Amino acid sequence: MPDSEALLRVEHLSKFFPVKKHRLFEEQSYVHAVEDVSFSVNAGETLGIVGESGSGKSTLARTILALTPSTSGDVYYQGEKITDFKVGHAEQKRLRSQMQMIFQDPYASLNPKLKIGDAISEPMLANGQASSRAEAEKKTRELLEVVGLRPEVFDRYPHEFSGGQRQRIGIVRALAVNPKLMFCDESVSALDVSVQAQVLNLFNSLKNEFNLTYVFIGHDLSVVRYISDRILVMYLGKVMEITGYDQLFSEKTHPYTQALVSAIPEPSTAPRKNRIILEGDIPSAVNPPKGCRFCQRCFKAMPECSEVEPEMREVEPGHFVRCHLYDPKEANER
Amino acid sequence: MANVVEFKNYSMGFRDDDGAVSNLLDGISFSIEEGKALGVVGESGCGKSMTSLSLMRLLPDAAVVQGGEILFEGKDVLKLSDKEMQTIRGDRLSMIFQEPMTALNPVITIGSQIGECLVLHHPELSKEEVRSRVIDALDSVGISNPERRLDQYPHEFSGGMRQRVMIAMAIINHPALLIADEPTTALDVTIQAQILDIMKRLKGESGSLLMITHNLGIVAEVCEEVVVMYAGRAIERGTLAAIFDNPMHPYTRGLMASIPTMHSDKGPLPTIPGTVPTVYDFKPGCRFADRCPHCKDICTREAPQYRWVGDDHIVACWLYEGEGDGNA
Amino acid sequence: MTRYVLRRLGRGLLTIFVSVTLVFFIVRAMPSDPVSLMISPQMSKAAQEQLMHTYGLDQPLLTQYVLYMKELLIGNMGISFAKRIPVTELIASRLPYTLVLLAVVMLIVCAIGIPLGVYAATHKGKLADRIISVLVTVGISIFIPFMAFLLLYIFAFRLKVLPTGGAYTPPMKEGMAFVADVARHIVLPALALAITNFANAVLYTRNSMIDVMHEDYIRTARAKGADEKRVVHKHALNNALIPTVTVIGMQIGIMVGGATVTETVFSWPGIGRLIYDSVNALDYPTLQGTFLVMAVAVVIMSFIVDLVVARLDPRIKLGD
Numbered sequence: 001m002p003d004s005e006a007l008l009r010v011e012h013l014s015k016f017f018p019v020k021k022h023r024l025f026e027e028q029s030y031v032h033a034v035e036d037v038s039f040s041v042n043a044g045e046t047l048g049i050v051g052e053s054g055s056g057k058s059t060l061a062r063t064i065l066a067l068t069p070s071t072s073g074d075v076y077y078q079g080e081k082i083t084d085f086k087v088g089h090a091e092q093k094r095l096r097s098q099m100q101m102i103f104q105d106p107y108a109s110l111n112p113k114l115k116i117g118d119a120i121s122e123p124m125l126a127n128g129q130a131s132s133r134a135e136a137e138k139k140t141r142e143l144l145e146v147v148g149l150r151p152e153v154f155d156r157y158p159h160e161f162s163g164g165q166r167q168r169i170g171i172v173r174a175l176a177v178n179p180k181l182m183f184c185d186e187s188v189s190a191l192d193v194s195v196q197a198q199v200l201n202l203f204n205s206l207k208n209e210f211n212l213t214y215v216f217i218g219h220d221l222s223v224v225r226y227i228s229d230r231i232l233v234m235y236l237g238k239v240m241e242i243t244g245y246d247q248l249f250s251e252k253t254h255p256y257t258q259a260l261v262s263a264i265p266e267p268s269t270a271p272r273k274n275r276i277i278l279e280g281d282i283p284s285a286v287n288p289p290k291g292c293r294f295c296q297r298c299f300k301a302m303p304e305c306s307e308v309e310p311e312m313r314e315v316e317p318g319h320f321v322r323c324h325l326y327d328p329k330e331a332n333e334r
Numbered sequence: 335m336a337n338v339v340e341f342k343n344y345s346m347g348f349r350d351d352d353g354a355v356s357n358l359l360d361g362i363s364f365s366i367e368e369g370k371a372l373g374v375v376g377e378s379g380c381g382k383s384m385t386s387l388s389l390m391r392l393l394p395d396a397a398v399v400q401g402g403e404i405l406f407e408g409k410d411v412l413k414l415s416d417k418e419m420q421t422i423r424g425d426r427l428s429m430i431f432q433e434p435m436t437a438l439n440p441v442i443t444i445g446s447q448i449g450e451c452l453v454l455h456h457p458e459l460s461k462e463e464v465r466s467r468v469i470d471a472l473d474s475v476g477i478s479n480p481e482r483r484l485d486q487y488p489h490e491f492s493g494g495m496r497q498r499v500m501i502a503m504a505i506i507n508h509p510a511l512l513i514a515d516e517p518t519t520a521l522d523v524t525i526q527a528q529i530l531d532i533m534k535r536l537k538g539e540s541g542s543l544l545m546i547t548h549n550l551g552i553v554a555e556v557c558e559e560v561v562v563m564y565a566g567r568a569i570e571r572g573t574l575a576a577i578f579d580n581p582m583h584p585y586t587r588g589l590m591a592s593i594p595t596m597h598s599d600k601g602p603l604p605t606i607p608g609t610v611p612t613v614y615d616f617k618p619g620c621r622f623a624d625r626c627p628h629c630k631d632i633c634t635r636e637a638p639q640y641r642w643v644g645d646d647h648i649v650a651c652w653l654y655e656g657e658g659d660g661n662a
Numbered sequence: 663m664t665r666y667v668l669r670r671l672g673r674g675l676l677t678i679f680v681s682v683t684l685v686f687f688i689v690r691a692m693p694s695d696p697v698s699l700m701i702s703p704q705m706s707k708a709a710q711e712q713l714m715h716t717y718g719l720d721q722p723l724l725t726q727y728v729l730y731m732k733e734l735l736i737g738n739m740g741i742s743f744a745k746r747i748p749v750t751e752l753i754a755s756r757l758p759y760t761l762v763l764l765a766v767v768m769l770i771v772c773a774i775g776i777p778l779g780v781y782a783a784t785h786k787g788k789l790a791d792r793i794i795s796v797l798v799t800v801g802i803s804i805f806i807p808f809m810a811f812l813l814l815y816i817f818a819f820r821l822k823v824l825p826t827g828g829a830y831t832p833p834m835k836e837g838m839a840f841v842a843d844v845a846r847h848i849v850l851p852a853l854a855l856a857i858t859n860f861a862n863a864v865l866y867t868r869n870s871m872i873d874v875m876h877e878d879y880i881r882t883a884r885a886k887g888a889d890e891k892r893v894v895h896k897h898a899l900n901n902a903l904i905p906t907v908t909v910i911g912m913q914i915g916i917m918v919g920g921a922t923v924t925e926t927v928f929s930w931p932g933i934g935r936l937i938y939d940s941v942n943a944l945d946y947p948t949l950q951g952t953f954l955v956m957a958v959a960v961v962i963m964s965f966i967v968d969l970v971v972a973r974l975d976p977r978i979k980l981g982d
Contacts, residue, residue, distance in 0.1 A: 440975070
């Protein structure tokens, strides 16, 4: 779906990691962390990326942000090609401030010896978001209040805060450089349930206040569904499905997505129906199965699934699925 | 029906380096009937893991028992000798832990780690009998090729498979009570579904289950009864239906509402303000008082008593004073 | 496995080759001339040249090196300048004494050091552990010659219960009497040599044991109903020994040639003492020989350590 308005567009992006060889003349094998991934993110929307371990969802974000070089494919931001951030120095600086990443544990990325306020206002000065130290400090205090922290936090150190507060500090630090596109990588996964809801609400209110666009990466489908407009389901490095959040229960979803939905234990006493329990473990991404990535565990697998990799198909408006179940009838008969 | 385990007004805390003792668990009371599955839910630091470790008598060195009783099959485990405790652990009472990656000994084969439970509690069994019972146990938790996998080491198993091994180890002696402490938290969603499926299946065959988790969904899936813990206190308990369909404590209500589910609408999530307190933040009175929307004067002064609010529903909250059948 | 052994062998030979070469040139860079020590002024010029020629010292340095390596390949380490007998013979007569000394030291380290470390770890923070920890710190930091002289002073001069030096009291006795005599002589050098290694072994065992006792699988073992003895011996010890074995093994390799000070103080006729004598006599061939033995010992020990560690830890696959 080439989209002229897309803020971010990813085309056939791949990232392979070489596996360490044990013998000199062994054939080099690769971890297919991200393979042939294409999607776009429109300005103002939240795109959720959901997947289990080994799905490549974090590697995808890191490759887009040029934190690790891509193997092939292209990334476009506001229509311009920015693959691996191979752009001029000034442009690179602009990208680095407009595209921000928020991690699972922001504590790991905060310098323990630096006061919170300094950690936030320094990048503001360096990136030109503030012209003087006083202005940076004022803006930082304002932002701290926006995310629900008291301005006194400015003079304190990272270790003095709880998980939820640290996540708010991580958000302030990202906000400080006027971002347009935020990548949230498992940003609420480590938080307690009661705090997780606060941070999710904060993400939503900041989105309106600062005109942000989110790419929200997570393993918990109910959280990703809640915050996202569209959802991209990944399995073993490949996109299996791109769907609107309200189409998750559609008849035409990918069997893997159906299994993911069914696997979530719902906190209610309503009786559960047609529970799908997948067999086996998630295979290794080193030598992914031929044909469909999911064929070994799929409960609807057909003979062709282990032979031919299905194409991504639009099964409903705005709903794309990579599965032979939805191949056009003629194609099957031929 | 007889109770397998009963916590009676149990309290414990920690001694810090200076010798000062701070209280964590405060007057915990609940029981599990034979064959029933009870879930203990709460957020980090609420003391749910310390509750299970107290029952196993595997508390860390700094822990101090401050009172009460923990009856297991009629005996107070707090009064048993180490030797008596060892004969119960792994036989009548067994436990599965959160981290399958580190809970197995890396230098001992899977087969002899599982077999050890039999060797310790049934020394009369022959080598062949132990081996064949270990194979049966591995088979029952869905590990294919058990004869071959028996002689492998933990590093040759995935996280999900290791958790199956832990379950096989825990159930091989058909314990009266199986404790599972966050058994699926470290696993992927589809693997979690497999493990929960095994646990539900085994529940029918063996004794009672004590499920410790932060995930209300898992409780709804596996358990019949629920204890909600907050800051070291069991603030509400009852049947699954009572707690999930009619939560009474403001914390339980807030917790239930704040979880996004597959059917939540997109509006702002209801939240509980503030953060989860740690042992050092506990104040007199109700420990939830400073986050509670219904906080009254008395809440900050005096801890609420347990109160029956239904046939199978107990809550500790000042809101319900004067209702129901009085103190429990 | 065969691949692994072959690769290890290749790497070991390379190590030995490099060490032999280095030693060859370093020895010759010493600011003194062995000929002047061997030759008395009364000797005739012709006799002097004859002697130089016999030992090959009249050749250019590189030729000497090539000659030496050639001879080494067929097992000839040359003739000792000082003793005028083949170095091979000289080393063969000394090596058993060093090996016996080492064996006793290792026995003390393994049979007492490791259990003591385990004991300290399982009684962490108690009085016994604190006393052990203090003694271990003293043991590690003590200056070995000082320890050696202290032992000599107390047991040989004051109490007169043990001999002052040598491996036996001449004349050499036969059979069990000889063994008993050597045993009496070995006590002091073994003690002096053991002290640092012993302290290291206790410290390593204690620390890695304490780490292991906090592992999740120890809690699992307790949850199964294992008693403390079983938890320590079956579940903790194997895991804790993995780092300890590496440290002890490498120490043995180094000690084959490294007991110079102790052997000299106690006149113990081993390799260490031989090194001391050879340095004094500028005995190039013997020095080279002893360092070769040391290099071989280190290579062999690191191989053995790898095998033992692989045996203890199934996660390590030889050949990777």
